[in-house]
Amino acid sequence: MNKTAIRNFATWARVTLQENMRQRAALLGITPTAILEPLPVSTSEIQYFDMGTATPLTVEGTAVRTRKKLTERLLQDRERDYGTAYQDLIETMASTWFNRLIAIRYMEVNDYFPDHMRVLSSDVPDKVDPDLVSTPFESDLEFTPAEEQQILDWKDHNQNDALFNFLLRKRCHEIGQWMPDFFEGDDDVSDYFLQFSYIDPNGVVSHLIHDIPEEDFQDQVQIIGWLYQYYNSEWKDEVFAKLKKNVKVSKENIPAATQLFTPDWIVRYMVENSLGRLWLAGHPDDELQAKWKYYVPEAQQEAGVAQKLAALRADYARLQSEDLTVMDPCSGSGHILVYAFDVLMDIYLSQGYTEREAAQSILAHNLYGLDIDDRAYQLTYFSLMMKARQYDRRLFSRELRPQVCAIEESNGLTKWSDMRGQVEAEQMSLEDQFVNLADELIDTFRDAKNYGSLLQVEPGNYDGLLDYMQQLLDEGCNNLFLSGWLQEVAERMPKLVRQAKLLRQKYWVCVTNPPYMGAGNMNPILGSFMKKCYPNSKSDLSTAFMERCLDFLVPSGFMAMINIPVWMFLSSYEKLRHIIATQDTYISMAHLGRGVFGSDFGTTAFVIGKKRIPAYQGTYFRLFEKQGAVDSVEQKRQWFLGKKGIYTAKQECFIKIPGEPIAYWVSDNFIQCYSLNKIGDVAVTREGMTTANNDAFIRLWHEVGFYKIGINISNRQDAKQSMFVWFPYAKGGDYRKWYGNINYVVNWENDGESIRTFKDIKNNRIRSHNYNLDYIFKECLSWTRLTSYSFCIRYYPAGFLCDTTGGGLYTEVNIKNIQGLLSSNVVNYMLQVQNPTVVVQAGDVARIPFKQEILSNNQIFDIVNENISISKADWDSFETSWDFQTHPLLVPSALDMAGLITAKQPTLAERYEQFKAVCEDRFDILQENEEELNRIFIDIYGLKDELTPDVAPKDVTVHQIFDSKDDVPDDLQGSNYVLTKEDVMKSFLSYAVGCLFGRYSLDTPGLAYAGGEWDAGKYQTFIPDDDNVVPITDEEYFDDDLPSFICAWLKKAFGRENFEANLEFLTDALGTRGATPKEKLRNYFLKNFYKDHCKTYQKRPIYWLFDSGKENGFKAFVYIHRWTKDTEGRVLLYLHKVQSKYETELRAIDMNLENLSDKRRAARLEKRKDHLQKQLAEIKDYDEILDHMANEQLTMDLDDGVKVNYEKMQTDREGVTYPILAKLK
Secondary structure, three states, X not given: OOHHHHHHHHHHHHHHHHHHHHHHHHOOOEOOXXXXXXXXXXXXXXXXXXXXXXXXXXXXXXXXXXXXHHHHHHOOOOOOOHHHHHHHHXXXXXXXXHHHHHHHHHHHHOOOOOOOOOOOOOOOOOOOOOHHHHOXXXXXXXXXXXXHHHHHHHHHOOOHHHHHHHHHHHHXXXXXXXXOOOOOOOOOHHXXXXXXXXXXXXXXXXXXXXXXXXXXXXXXXXXXXXXXXXHHHHXXXXXXXXXHOOOOEOHHHHHHHHOOXXXXXXXXXXXXXXXXXXXXXXXXXXXXXXXXXXXOOOOOOOHHHHHHHHHHHHHHHOOOHHHOOEEEOOOOOOHHHHHHHHHHHHHHHHOOOOHHHHHHHHHHXXXXXXXXXXXXXXXXXXXXXXXXXXXXXXXXXXXOOOEEEEOOOOOOOOOHHHOHHHOOHHHOOOOHHXXXXXXXXXXXXXXXHHHHHHOOOOOOOHHHHHHHHHHHHHHXXXXXXXXXXXXXXXXXXXXXXXXXXXXXXXXXXXXXXXXXXXXXXEOHHHXXXXXXXXXXXXXXXHHHHXXXXXXXXXXXXXXXXXXXXXXXXXXXXXXXXXXXXXXXXXXXXXXXEEEEOEEEEEEEEEEEEOOOOOOOEEEEEEOOXXXXXXXXXXHHHHHHHOOOOEEEEEHHHHHHOOOOOOOOOOOHHHHHHOOOEEHHHOOEEEOOEEOOOHHHHEEEHHHOXXXXXXXXXXXXXXXXXXXOOEEEEEOOOOOOOEOOOOOEEEEOHHHHHHHHOXXXXXXXXXXXXXXXXXXXOOOEEEEOOEOOOOOOEEEEOOOOEEEOOOXXXXXXXXXXXXXXXXXXXXXXXXXXXXXXXXXXXXXXXXXXXXXXXXXXXXXXXXXXXXXXXXXXXXXXXXXXXXXXXXXXXXOOOHHHHHOXXXXXXXXXXXXXXXXXXXXXXXXXXXXXXXXXXXXXXXXXXXXXXXXXXXXXXXXXXXXXXXXXXXXXXXXXXXXXXXXXXXXXXXXXXXXXXHHHHXXXXXXXXXXXXXXXXXXXXXXXXXXXXXXXXXXXXXXXXXXXXXXXXXXXXXXXXXXOOOHHHHHHHHHHOOOOOOOOHHHHHHHHHHHOHHHHHHHHOOOOOOEEEEEOOOOOOOEEEEEHHHOOOOHHHHHHHHHHHHHHHHHHHHHHHHHHHHOOOOHHHHHHHHHHHHHHHHHHHHHHHHHHHHHHHHHHOOOOOHHHHHHHHHHHOOEOOOOOEOOOEOOOO
């Protein structure tokens, strides 16, 4: 099947058809903004409208009646705005004709028309005219004499499109006799919108015929399902784009936002294991069971369970094939019901029915469907009719109709009880039973498109209601109010009654793929409904349908569904899980993981029996190899058929695990662990603080003045008295164990006064929460709350607060040993069972089983201490740590200190090799230690049969260094802790730049200057730049430009003796172009340094780049912690110097060119001249804006953070922005 062609056609056709429908509506005076009023000269038979053209628009004949019907439809719901109603009309007409054209195409390709006459095409290859157009009188269509003459006239005048539309309308009316709910009768307003061309190569008909291969229309389920999904795809994109702007999903957009086509094999699994299981349980049939290849045989059961199953089977044995009722309450394109038809056909045939008898009975007795979307309903209706037609050639003459419908709304209808005040009481002698029932239906189905088949309907005499209303209409009445009300309600009440009966009925089987929509995306009306009616599953529409589908069932019936797996594990669904586990029975499950509906979310398909069978062994398939892995639908199918990852489990075991997750894969030993005490018994776990405005209250620590950060504060009182503004903040972060991710500080000045008094402007309520005042600044463990990989927890000494993205664990007992447990694969496995989602909450950690013996184990304590030390040493090797002392390549090695290196000064290459070896040693020790801890905890918890102590290299969270990316082994691919020689050399240059600006010193460990008072005494070996402006140009114009400074620094740091070799080693690793090491160095700073710097400092750079533009006319770096009101003025002075250099060089080039005969040299000079002229023009433009900003003499408040200051320093006092700085990369 050519899905690309199907997608392209469907998305294009939707846009084209909608435009066609808008044009047709406009010809009736119906526009996107209003229904135009007829001009005064209009009559009941002909109307005129002012369209702003030279002559008025004329509407006459049947078009006047069509306009009236459309007007009534648009204004029917008085609570709905006109624009929405108009768009819905256009969308409905476009999709209706899309569906009808698709239906006709399917029928003609499969030769389902009784006269075997194609409508849209010809069965003669390359013939342009459809067969019906060529020989209309050979069809079974009936024509009046006038119509016959009209056909001949059209043919004589080659008006083939007019003839085509006439015949297409005729054929639609004929189909309407067979399928009245899909192709409606002669007076259907949709007839007006029928205006197509088969001749136009750019028309919908032509594209339908030529774009999609004809053979694709021979697979009914697939072609209809994919066309429906792709037709809605751009609409869905539009809805999701609005969600990003916090525009909730309106009821009109729910179908687009929630629709997904179910893969065929998963449909088969669901139907065979619900409907098929129901039948085979009472009517064993090896031949049928073998035919249903996705049927899962029952697992071996205990004797007591087998007895209960035998009693159930006796009940099932009494069922006849006509009794097997199947409901799909979210039928979509009908895929599930169509396959249920096939399974029912197998059942009927096994009972001796003919195919024709079976098809008729299935439509009459077995299949039921509902959908919120009219378009989906049409496709379900058509699909079932075509499936029945496959078995019964005379089906169209039997007046059978599928028992499916679209949910209708009662909006616009008036309740009788609302009219009682308008007439005297004695005039109201109606039967209360029926009047009240009518009012109940009007109440129930108001805004029903929001709720769909989630609605539950009270029992009532619905047939009696319709009979009573018809009686009143037949008898007539003198009461004008009653008469008016009956006329208003009578037309729409039959549809409301029909859907009420379907919603009220109970079924043996309910199978569906429900709509997916989280509570955060629901419109307010739907959200309120969910909270009220489905409190245990309100977080998503799909999970609410689990409750509803179970409610649809008769006792002992079966529900099958595909759904998102969050309900299996999240705490918000714990009550739902408990209800199912204690009232129903899990029969089987195909836990599919990601890949079925793309990579965004996982899925699980399952079957539940509506009867509690204690100790029943359900069968489960785990169809993914790793949590979060994305595999193809076909791969999962093969795994299912190959019985890969198959488990059996009793649901009673789920209840023993905290949160009652559907942990079907765990062993009895694992479950026994949960009879132990919990971590929550020896420690307190807390969700972290929510500031409610991170931009205002949180900074990366390097953004602010370091002297304002309070480090190692042990309690609130000391923090308050310290007068510090910023305090260390544990905020989750990357996957890293033991120690690190110390990046942020939070404004907790004066005991968090600003945060704790921060109010919502709208309601004046305090927005921040979870201050954890009894725990802040205490020694703690904190983890990354949101992780798609694996749980990781880190040690934080006293002095930290914790953010909501990284909760905190506090204890008075041995915190290091608790960290050892929480960093083991035992706990990672437990968390995957308790909550295998990407969010680890405080409650999840508190519920981890805990053995008291862990606290007194000295071996655990020693290993954890060593791991923390190793991880801290790794963290502090990089300048993003505030405990960074100096670059590792400048740290004396053990060989240095032992006097075993004989050279006066080690080379850069030697230092690099030493650092690489140090990192490798850290890595090896940490990996061995983690494996030893795993062995200890696996033994303590008795999980040797389930876990091994192995730690994959990429799970070790300290750095390893390789000379190039090609040298990285496969088992480290994807690790965030792999560095190359290039990375190390770039970090070395970053440190050198820090020395240049005085942030670091070769004489002073750690930060030398990051705000506050400047201390020149810290700098002896290498003196920083004095004016905080370091230019970088593509030629060496200054002695103090950046590459020159770096060379001078390198000589100081490593000595002059090996300078050339060191510079060559350094620049060769950078990967930049250049004929000499200095050229490579210059090109790196011109082109790549700032990008690398922004990456290192998370787009909050501390060295800012003044940049004139893409010609590299002028660039200069400054250090923000040394910024003054004169900084931009100093930069301007350098700009003028560069400008002077360019002008001098241009004059020299001109003089050389005057007398130069060497053409090659002349060409080089011309090229250089052209480049210089571009640079000069660029910096002259730049001069204007930089001069303007220099005159502003702006000062910087580092507390505002880089993001705010970056904009402030480029904005004048009038609020105008001048781009003088490079864009953050």
